[in-house]
Amino acid sequence: MEYTFHWRPVFNRLPDLLEAGLITLEVSALSMVIGIALGLGLALIRMSGNPAIAWFTIGWIEIARNTPALLQLFFFSFGLGAYGIHLTPYMVVLCGMAFNNAGYLAESFRGGFAAIPDTQMKAARSLGMTATQAYLRIIIPQVLRIVYYPMTNQMVWAVLISSLGMLVGFHELAGETQRQAFRSFRLFEFFLVTAVIYYVIVKIIILSSRLIAWRLFRY
Amino acid sequence: MADGGVQFFFEFTERDLLILAEGAKLTLIISSLAIVGGTVLGGLFGWLLSVSGRFGAITLGWVLDIFRSVPPIVQLVLFVNFFPIIGFPVDAAQAGTLVLMMYCSALVAQVARAGIEAVPKTTRWAGRSLGMSYWQDLRYVVLPIGLRAVLPSWTGVALGVLKDSALVSVLKAGELMQVSQEMITRTQQPFLILGIAGLFYFALSFPIARLSEHLERRWKYD
Amino acid sequence: MIEITDLHKSYGRLEVLKGIDLTVHKGEVISIIGASGSGKSTLLYCVNGLESIQGGKIEVDGIDVHAKGTDLNKLRQRLGMVFQQWNAFPHLTALENVALAPRIVKGLSKGDARAVAERRLVHVGLGDKLDVYPGKLSGGQQQRLAIARALAMEPDYMLFDEATSALDPELVGEVLDTMRLLAEEGMTMMVVTHEMGFARDVSDKVAYFDEGRVEEIGPPEQIFGAPHSEKTRRFLAKVR
Numbered sequence: 001m002e003y004t005f006h007w008r009p010v011f012n013r014l015p016d017l018l019e020a021g022l023i024t025l026e027v028s029a030l031s032m033v034i035g036i037a038l039g040l041g042l043a044l045i046r047m048s049g050n051p052a053i054a055w056f057t058i059g060w061i062e063i064a065r066n067t068p069a070l071l072q073l074f075f076f077s078f079g080l081g082a083y084g085i086h087l088t089p090y091m092v093v094l095c096g097m098a099f100n101n102a103g104y105l106a107e108s109f110r111g112g113f114a115a116i117p118d119t120q121m122k123a124a125r126s127l128g129m130t131a132t133q134a135y136l137r138i139i140i141p142q143v144l145r146i147v148y149y150p151m152t153n154q155m156v157w158a159v160l161i162s163s164l165g166m167l168v169g170f171h172e173l174a175g176e177t178q179r180q181a182f183r184s185f186r187l188f189e190f191f192l193v194t195a196v197i198y199y200v201i202v203k204i205i206i207l208s209s210r211l212i213a214w215r216l217f218r219y
Numbered sequence: 220m221a222d223g224g225v226q227f228f229f230e231f232t233e234r235d236l237l238i239l240a241e242g243a244k245l246t247l248i249i250s251s252l253a254i255v256g257g258t259v260l261g262g263l264f265g266w267l268l269s270v271s272g273r274f275g276a277i278t279l280g281w282v283l284d285i286f287r288s289v290p291p292i293v294q295l296v297l298f299v300n301f302f303p304i305i306g307f308p309v310d311a312a313q314a315g316t317l318v319l320m321m322y323c324s325a326l327v328a329q330v331a332r333a334g335i336e337a338v339p340k341t342t343r344w345a346g347r348s349l350g351m352s353y354w355q356d357l358r359y360v361v362l363p364i365g366l367r368a369v370l371p372s373w374t375g376v377a378l379g380v381l382k383d384s385a386l387v388s389v390l391k392a393g394e395l396m397q398v399s400q401e402m403i404t405r406t407q408q409p410f411l412i413l414g415i416a417g418l419f420y421f422a423l424s425f426p427i428a429r430l431s432e433h434l435e436r437r438w439k440y441d
Numbered sequence: 442m443i444e445i446t447d448l449h450k451s452y453g454r455l456e457v458l459k460g461i462d463l464t465v466h467k468g469e470v471i472s473i474i475g476a477s478g479s480g481k482s483t484l485l486y487c488v489n490g491l492e493s494i495q496g497g498k499i500e501v502d503g504i505d506v507h508a509k510g511t512d513l514n515k516l517r518q519r520l521g522m523v524f525q526q527w528n529a530f531p532h533l534t535a536l537e538n539v540a541l542a543p544r545i546v547k548g549l550s551k552g553d554a555r556a557v558a559e560r561r562l563v564h565v566g567l568g569d570k571l572d573v574y575p576g577k578l579s580g581g582q583q584q585r586l587a588i589a590r591a592l593a594m595e596p597d598y599m600l601f602d603e604a605t606s607a608l609d610p611e612l613v614g615e616v617l618d619t620m621r622l623l624a625e626e627g628m629t630m631m632v633v634t635h636e637m638g639f640a641r642d643v644s645d646k647v648a649y650f651d652e653g654r655v656e657e658i659g660p661p662e663q664i665f666g667a668p669h670s671e672k673t674r675r676f677l678a679k680v681r
Contacts, residue, residue: 003304066378066424067417068385070396078409119526122491123587126522127542127594128514137541141532156288163290167389174293188300195289195297202288219531219574 009184010193017190020176021197027165027172028158031094035101035158036151042102043109057106064103069161072096077168089170097158104157108150112143145217152209156202163198173197231406236415242398243419249312249394250384250423253319254377260320261327266357268328269335286325292386294318299390312394315387319380326376333372334365367438374431378424385420395419442466442502443488443598443631449496450483457483459653460497465598470630472640472661475650476676481633482525484650485600488631489513489520501598518546521591525603527583529575529590535562536571539590547594561589565619581612585619592623599623601632637680641665649673 010017046057064072073096076087087095116139124134163174171179173194181190264283268275286294299314309317338361346360347353388397399416403409443465450458457480465471473481486492488499490506490513499506504516530538539558543549549557562568565585575583584604591599601620605613617639624630624643634640640647641661648658649670657670668674 063417066382067420068382068396070385070388071399071413071417071420074400074403074409075413078403079413082407082409117526119524119528120530122486123522123524123528123530125491125514126489126517126520126524127590128516128518128546129542130514133545137545138530142530145532160288160290163292164386166292174290177293178296188297188304191293191296191300195285195293198290198293199285199288217532219576 010189013180020173024173031097034098038102039105042106061103093165093170108147112146242395246395249316250381252316256320257323260324262331264328265331268332283325311390311392323380330369330372334369337368338364444500447497450494469645470624471646472644473633473648479650480653481650482602485602518594519597521596521599523587523601523604529583534572539593561593565589580608581615584616598629
């Protein structure tokens with residue numbers, strides 16, 4: 001084995017990597033927030049059974065779930081680019097991930113709604129609540145608890161997926177690592193450190209998700 | 220381009236469709252090897268996790284957790300750069316298959332463990348009380364019950380690995396995603412090519428999804 | 442007064458109520474008995490407008506329940522309902538379960554809603570469970586919680602849909618006692634039940650439902666003592 005490891009260039013660049021890690025977190029969290037809102041909307045529309053827009057939601061959900069996330073990102077970069085719409089790398093990653101998250105979360109939400117017995121709705125309405133009140137106060141809080149665990153998984157998945165930014169010129173953690181690695185030619189060392197950073201980010205997400213759940217769900 | 224101007228980009232032809240199909244074939248090979256190998260390994264890991272208690276959770280569980288917590292694309296870059304360091308250059312397709320297989324096994328291990336734990340203790344005791352050996356109990360009681368419980372999760376993992384095989388394109392292995400990407404640069408018809416690539420992925424997922432649906436339905440009624 | 446005239450209700454082609462006439466006066470307790478599938482529960486759902494109807498009319502204090510302009514949310518405040526499944530809201534404590542509707546439907550202040558809820562929970566004997574989540578309560582306690590929740594809206598009528606059918610036998614008594622207490626306090630009640638003892642002891646009137654029709658209606662002494670209808674006689678012989 002003739003290879004000698006050089007860690008110094010990596011440690012010199014560590015602040016840059018950590019900063020890129022924050023960008024990874026930011027874009028993942030944002031894509032989740034948008035994805036949750038869109039996913040909830042898709043699920044509600046799909047359940048409403050309006051055939052005119054049902055095909056649209058089904059198409060979205062199926063494409064998001066059944067094609068590689070990378071392909072979806074390419075749609076937002078090259079795809080839109082061909083029509084003269086040039087998104088910044090940040091927007092490409094954010095839009096692609098929000099699209100992807102929404103598709104997966106829509107199915108989680110649909111399962112969540114299906115798991116709430118319809119007698120809960122009846123009980124709420126029998127007390128004189130409007131349909132909107134019943135949804136906001138009774139149904140959705142219970143659905144959120146059911147989809148909380150899948151949502152945590154989706155957030156972890158979002159962090160892992162954001163590394164595809166590297167392939168569309170976005171300097172989140174993986175992209176920044178690639179840039180620094182090519183400059184210094186210490187590819188292996190850089191990516192090993194980055195792997196550790198990803199691991200820590202994922203652990204922090206899971207841990208905080210548990211803490212929040214513990215505070216939030218007392219029943 | 221008007222009036223004999225220079226044609227910058229090539230048209231998309233039938234030959235290109237064949238090239239994409241070739242890429243899809245490699246995607247199929249890489250992902251089926253990864254899924255089969257990952258399922259066998261993952262089943263073994265899952266069983267180990269279920270019997271080894273705390274020690275297993277700390278050692279094996281931790282290693283598998285790393286595979287689940289680091290982006291596959293980073294794992295790919297690490298692997299393909301690691302083997303030359305220790306003197307075993309691997310080609311892109313081999314490295315991609317290997318990484319996906321490990322990644323798959325880490326996910327399947329979780330599923331398999333859940334399947335084993337889905338079988339109630341009393342059911343297993345019932346098996347043992349009939350005089351079954353440990354292995355008979357595992358083969359005739361735990362496997363059929365556990366398999367049914369986790370089939371949907373396993374399907375999700377398998378389809379996920381198929382899609383993640385697109386990441387091998389970063390190693391320039393010549394699978395579907397990379398071929399598509401190069402063709403886009405050449406023809407400048409991203410919607411057409413990404414659409415075709417998407418259809419290929421749909422077509423590859425379809426048999427797995429249908430097989431799983433079929434089994435789920437058959438197992439429900441007998 | 443609840444006045445039901447020639448009520449028809451079907452699910453698709455299946456007709457479950459085939460012309461029901463029934464009047465419930467203020468302060469009356471009326472028990473509705475009959476085999477499963479005879480349309481008893483459906484009737485209650487129709488009375489508070491949770492189900493649509495295909496013919497006839499239901500009037501609550503002169504308000505037509507299924508008329509176009511009727512404000513159902515307003516009307517339902519006067520019709521408390523208790524379901525067969527306990528239906529407590531699992532994500533809220535006992536107190537929050539009861540206080541929610543008075544606050545968001547009636548517009549009571551947080552403090553007032555709390556006070557009302559506390560009083561009602563004490564009323565049904567759950568004064569020591571205010572901050573407990575339903576998951577930690579027994580079936581009987583959850584059902585009493587549901588009663589308190591309905592009472593907190595200060596309804597003029599209470600509708601009970603087989604309130605004890607889903608309970609373990611040893612928990613039935615505490616719920617029936619709560620219902621008995623309400624009857625003694627003069628609450629107007631429509632009670633769909635399989636508890637013949639309760640129907641006999643507490644009701645002013647008992648209606649026997651058979652295949653979507655009122656086969657016989659009368660004071661409990663008549664129904665349980667000397668039923669006029671052969672069908673009623675056969676049903677009661679079977680359930681005893």
